[in-house]
Amino acid sequence: MTDGRARSFLRIYGAAVYVFLYTPIVMLIVLSFNDSNSITLPWGGFTWRWYRALAENQSVFVSLKNSLTLGLVTAVISTVIGGLAAFAFRSRFRGQVAVMRMLLLPFVIPGLTIGVALLLLFHALGVRPGLLTTTLVAHVGFTLPYVFVLISTRLHRFDESLEEAAMDLGADEITTFWQVTFPLIRPGIVGSALFAFTLSFDEFIRTLFTIGNDNTLPIQIWSTLGSMVSPELNAMATLIVAASFALVIAGELLRGRER
Amino acid sequence: MAIEGAAARPAVSASVGRSARRDLLALLNRWGWVKVLLFLVPACLLLTFYLVIPIAMLIVMSFYRSTLFGVVPDFSWNNYLHFWRNPMFPNLLLRSIRLAVTVTAISLLVSYPFAYFLARGTRRFRTTLLILVMVPFWTSYLIRTMSWLPILGIKGVVNYSLMTLQIVSNPVEVFLFNQFSVVLTLIHIYLPYMVVPIYLSLDRLDGRLLEAASDLGANPLRTFWHVTLPLSLPGVVGGIVMVFIAAFGAYVTPKLLGGSSGIMFGNVLADQYSGTFNWPFGAVLALIMIAVVLGLLVVASRFTRLDAVFGARA
Amino acid sequence: MSREQITRGRRDFMTTLGRGGLAASLMGGGVLGAWGAMNTALGQPLPGPLRIHGNPVATRDKDMKPFKQQYDVDLQIQLSVTHTETVTRIYSGATKQFDLFTLQHPFIKKLARDRMILPIDESKIANIDNLYDHVRRPEWAMHDGRLYALNYLWGYDSVVYNEKHLPKVDSWGVLFEDASRGRVAWRDDPLQMILTAALYMQKFRDPNNLSETDLAEVKKFLIAKKKNIRTMWTTYAEAVNLLRSEEVHALWGWLPMATSLRKEGLRMSYAFPKEKPIMWFTNYIVSKDTQVQPTVWAFLNYCLSDPFTMSMTNDFDYRMGSSRQLTLLPPERIKQIGLDNIPELVRNSYTYLLPDRLDKYVEAWAEVKAAS
Numbered sequence: 001m002t003d004g005r006a007r008s009f010l011r012i013y014g015a016a017v018y019v020f021l022y023t024p025i026v027m028l029i030v031l032s033f034n035d036s037n038s039i040t041l042p043w044g045g046f047t048w049r050w051y052r053a054l055a056e057n058q059s060v061f062v063s064l065k066n067s068l069t070l071g072l073v074t075a076v077i078s079t080v081i082g083g084l085a086a087f088a089f090r091s092r093f094r095g096q097v098a099v100m101r102m103l104l105l106p107f108v109i110p111g112l113t114i115g116v117a118l119l120l121l122f123h124a125l126g127v128r129p130g131l132l133t134t135t136l137v138a139h140v141g142f143t144l145p146y147v148f149v150l151i152s153t154r155l156h157r158f159d160e161s162l163e164e165a166a167m168d169l170g171a172d173e174i175t176t177f178w179q180v181t182f183p184l185i186r187p188g189i190v191g192s193a194l195f196a197f198t199l200s201f202d203e204f205i206r207t208l209f210t211i212g213n214d215n216t217l218p219i220q221i222w223s224t225l226g227s228m229v230s231p232e233l234n235a236m237a238t239l240i241v242a243a244s245f246a247l248v249i250a251g252e253l254l255r256g257r258e259r
Numbered sequence: 260m261a262i263e264g265a266a267a268r269p270a271v272s273a274s275v276g277r278s279a280r281r282d283l284l285a286l287l288n289r290w291g292w293v294k295v296l297l298f299l300v301p302a303c304l305l306l307t308f309y310l311v312i313p314i315a316m317l318i319v320m321s322f323y324r325s326t327l328f329g330v331v332p333d334f335s336w337n338n339y340l341h342f343w344r345n346p347m348f349p350n351l352l353l354r355s356i357r358l359a360v361t362v363t364a365i366s367l368l369v370s371y372p373f374a375y376f377l378a379r380g381t382r383r384f385r386t387t388l389l390i391l392v393m394v395p396f397w398t399s400y401l402i403r404t405m406s407w408l409p410i411l412g413i414k415g416v417v418n419y420s421l422m423t424l425q426i427v428s429n430p431v432e433v434f435l436f437n438q439f440s441v442v443l444t445l446i447h448i449y450l451p452y453m454v455v456p457i458y459l460s461l462d463r464l465d466g467r468l469l470e471a472a473s474d475l476g477a478n479p480l481r482t483f484w485h486v487t488l489p490l491s492l493p494g495v496v497g498g499i500v501m502v503f504i505a506a507f508g509a510y511v512t513p514k515l516l517g518g519s520s521g522i523m524f525g526n527v528l529a530d531q532y533s534g535t536f537n538w539p540f541g542a543v544l545a546l547i548m549i550a551v552v553l554g555l556l557v558v559a560s561r562f563t564r565l566d567a568v569f570g571a572r573a
Numbered sequence: 574m575s576r577e578q579i580t581r582g583r584r585d586f587m588t589t590l591g592r593g594g595l596a597a598s599l600m601g602g603g604v605l606g607a608w609g610a611m612n613t614a615l616g617q618p619l620p621g622p623l624r625i626h627g628n629p630v631a632t633r634d635k636d637m638k639p640f641k642q643q644y645d646v647d648l649q650i651q652l653s654v655t656h657t658e659t660v661t662r663i664y665s666g667a668t669k670q671f672d673l674f675t676l677q678h679p680f681i682k683k684l685a686r687d688r689m690i691l692p693i694d695e696s697k698i699a700n701i702d703n704l705y706d707h708v709r710r711p712e713w714a715m716h717d718g719r720l721y722a723l724n725y726l727w728g729y730d731s732v733v734y735n736e737k738h739l740p741k742v743d744s745w746g747v748l749f750e751d752a753s754r755g756r757v758a759w760r761d762d763p764l765q766m767i768l769t770a771a772l773y774m775q776k777f778r779d780p781n782n783l784s785e786t787d788l789a790e791v792k793k794f795l796i797a798k799k800k801n802i803r804t805m806w807t808t809y810a811e812a813v814n815l816l817r818s819e820e821v822h823a824l825w826g827w828l829p830m831a832t833s834l835r836k837e838g839l840r841m842s843y844a845f846p847k848e849k850p851i852m853w854f855t856n857y858i859v860s861k862d863t864q865v866q867p868t869v870w871a872f873l874n875y876c877l878s879d880p881f882t883m884s885m886t887n888d889f890d891y892r893m894g895s896s897r898q899l900t901l902l903p904p905e906r907i908k909q910i911g912l913d914n915i916p917e918l919v920r921n922s923y924t925y926l927l928p929d930r931l932d933k934y935v936e937a938w939a940e941v942k943a944a945s
Contacts, residue, residue, distance in 0.1 A: 041409040104500070116532055149501065152497070213624050248387055248391065350943065527936075
């Protein structure tokens with residue numbers, strides 16, 4: 001197989017996977033314009049009414065804001081804590097196997113179990129549940145092992161000769177980190193933060209039990225679809241996709257200009 | 260570092276700052292373990308709340324007795340015996356493991372070439388393409404999952420296409436509400452869990468290594484097998500661990516798309532908290548799940564040094 | 574906070590797509606001597622905010638706005654997902670987070686006994702006698718002679734079916750019989766489905782509290798009939814989805830499902846099974862730690878008021894707590910919603926309760942689902 005053929009194959013394959021990924025997304029976008037009370041086919045005609053209904057639905061936007069805030073804060077804190085832990089493993093130390101197992105263990109604990117456990121724990125401690133207090137603990141704990149794994153894969157067999165060279169040239173550890181190490185692992189950091197955000201944004205069950213008076217978007221959607229149909233939620237999902245695409249395109253244009 | 264005259268205040272304090280920094284770093288270098296400790300403290304602190312205490316609570320709770328609305332402190336092995344007395348529970352455990360293995364295997368096969376494409380197939384749009392992988396997961400899980408119904412259902416897009424193309428004359432029911440739709444959707448949901456770690460480890464791969472290999476006469480297949488794959492192993496292992504655990508514990512997707520038999524081990528666990536108030540038995544089930552995965556991790560580390568894969572020094 | 578800060582803060586808050594404005598009436602304690610709250614024309618400001626753990630259907634923005642405006646009070650509404658989650662949270666400190674909870678009838682007595690909720694102060698709710706007779710002082714809401722829950726919604730669950738494909742349904746049997754092969758759906762809920770099967774089998778003295786042998790029999794029945802269903806639904810939206818896409822022609826369901834599909838032109842009907850449909854009551858209960866009692870009573874009063882009642886009736890065909898439906902609706906609508914003979918309706922329905930061995934029901938249902 002020549003290199004060119006391999007490249008085309010990869011491109012076609014990549015496109016196919018994207019099609020698979022976006023199939024339900026395309027469907028939900030289509031349904032958001034469907035003039036039908038039920039969120040399904042058959043097609044009842046084109047309409048904007050769900051978007052109009054969404055504009056009047058203040059509580060959904062508050063939930064969205066809460067989810068975004070929680071997601072961003074979770075991503076930042078989780079990446080920092082997980083990143084530090086990943087870095088700790090670059091040195092050899094006693095008990096490193098045990099510590100690593102402990103860092104991976106939160107993967108395994110079912111969300112419902114941890115939700116109830118945290119609820120009881122915070123109640124016993126007299127801590128008032130809140131979006132950026134108790135829920136944040138649940139979200140950071142939940143995303144931490146993912147961030148740890150992702151940053152660790154990036155650090156694996158990290159070539160230290162570059163760092164050594166920098167230090168030989170007189171830079172201290174901190175300078176070396178910012179100028180040499182960080183740029184090399186930045187994709188890993190950014191990728192992990194993005195991943196943590198994604199996990200937190202869609203997280204439902206742990207949130208349900210550790211949250212105070214607020215709603216997050218998943219809670220709102222689960223509760224609403226549990227007792228009524230609400231095609232305006234599809235409109236909301238479509239807007240989220242549209243906004244994400246807009247951000248991505250904007251990012252690309254900005255980067256293009258930098259060159 | 261020369262200290263200028265007293266008149267040059269900022270320079271003095273700057274250089275004092277620099278030398279303080281140097282002293283701190285020297286200290287940390289001498290006591291390497293201090294550095295390690297500092298880096299691990301935040302994570303350990305958090306995990307005390309998120310892991311240690313809850314697991315302790317689970318263990319204590321597993322011996323309690325449950326009543327209709329609550330729990331009574333007690334010490335009895337009844338809940339553990341309960342698990343064995345009804346063959347349904349061990350059966351569901353095995354069923355979930357099988358499902359998780361299937362989902363993980365297919366996910367790996369599907370994701371690896373895709374991650375390769377992202378990491379090495381394009382140069383320019385890499386970050387954008389990666390973000391585009393995650394965008395679908397910023398739409399709500401429930402809406403996304405329900406969107407499969409008009410695709411796979413008997414009046415859905417797939418059936419409509421098949422009938423229009425006259426491949427079938429009657430709608431096909433087997434696309435939805437069975438194991439197929441559950442596996443398909445689980446692969447869909449957990450695709451980023453496999454793609455992102457593999458991408459991150461492939462992305463680090465130095466192209467020159469591949470060039471060197473082909474210069475030495477290796478064909479693409481051998482290069483892949485002997486160079487690319489081993490170097491991407493951390494990502495592969497990370498992905499396998501994350502997908503397997505997620506699929507093993509999945510219960511919402513089976514419930515929504517599994518039809519009349521859409522139940523996995525996670526469902527009976529969830530039942531103990533949301534269908535009734537049987538927390539002690541729920542604790543037992545949770546501990547069993549944790550034990551199973553821990554066991555698998557231990558077995559896996561017989562074949563690969565798991566901690567070495569994740570960067571710990573051998 | 575200086576006046577300027579308050580003004581600026583208020584302006585900023587208004588410009589975001591947030592929830593109403595700052596509560597102008599954060600005036601603590603507020604005992605408003607002459608019960609201005611009862612005089613709906615006056616509408617004096619009340620202490621707030623009022624924090625509700627509620628049902629999305631009954632707390633829609635359009636229904637809450639009139640109350641907020643009339644009393645100039647802020648409402649913080651968090652949506653409940655399941656009743657067990659609500660009860661779990663109540664016992665774990667949620668009484669300090671919320672003033673009102675929405676909860677179905679089987680859980681009320683226990684909460685009253687454990688003093689987690691306050692009795693309803695009937696003297697503070699002018700509209701209280703609007704309540705239908707059968708929910709004015711129902712057994713499941715009474716404890717020590719006092720009323721502990723205010724009903725705002727009630728009804729029964731039965732079979733929603735598509736008249737285009739099925740002749741008139743008057744029995745639960747359509748969900749089980751072989752003739753339905755693959756075109757029906759159950760609800761994925763242990764209590765409701767086991768109860769339904771038990772009612773259909775018509776041989777149990779107390780379907781709400783089956784003995785172990787009886788439960789095993791019902792379980793066997795359900796496992797045998799499982800092959801006749803297409804799937805089970807968990808959320809309302811799935812059920813409507815299944816009927817609309819004609820994936821199934823009948824399912825265990827709720828009246829509003831039929832109503833919303835009828836509005837789209839489908840011939841959906843709601844059965845009245847001869848083996849008895851399952852009756853339920855959705856209520857508000859008052860948290861023991863509420864600090865804004867005047868607002869609570871005003872809100873409960875609002876839930877029994879005409880505007881709220883008619884808004885819900887018009888949009889969903891629900892049976893509301895207020896019997897003013899009988900006065901305000903034309904006779905055809907009264908018949909359509911099934912309010913024309915309420916005593917008979919209640920007599921021919923079966924109100925569900927929690928069985929003593931709920932966990933056995935849950936486990937039996939898991940076995941039904943696990944069977945291939």
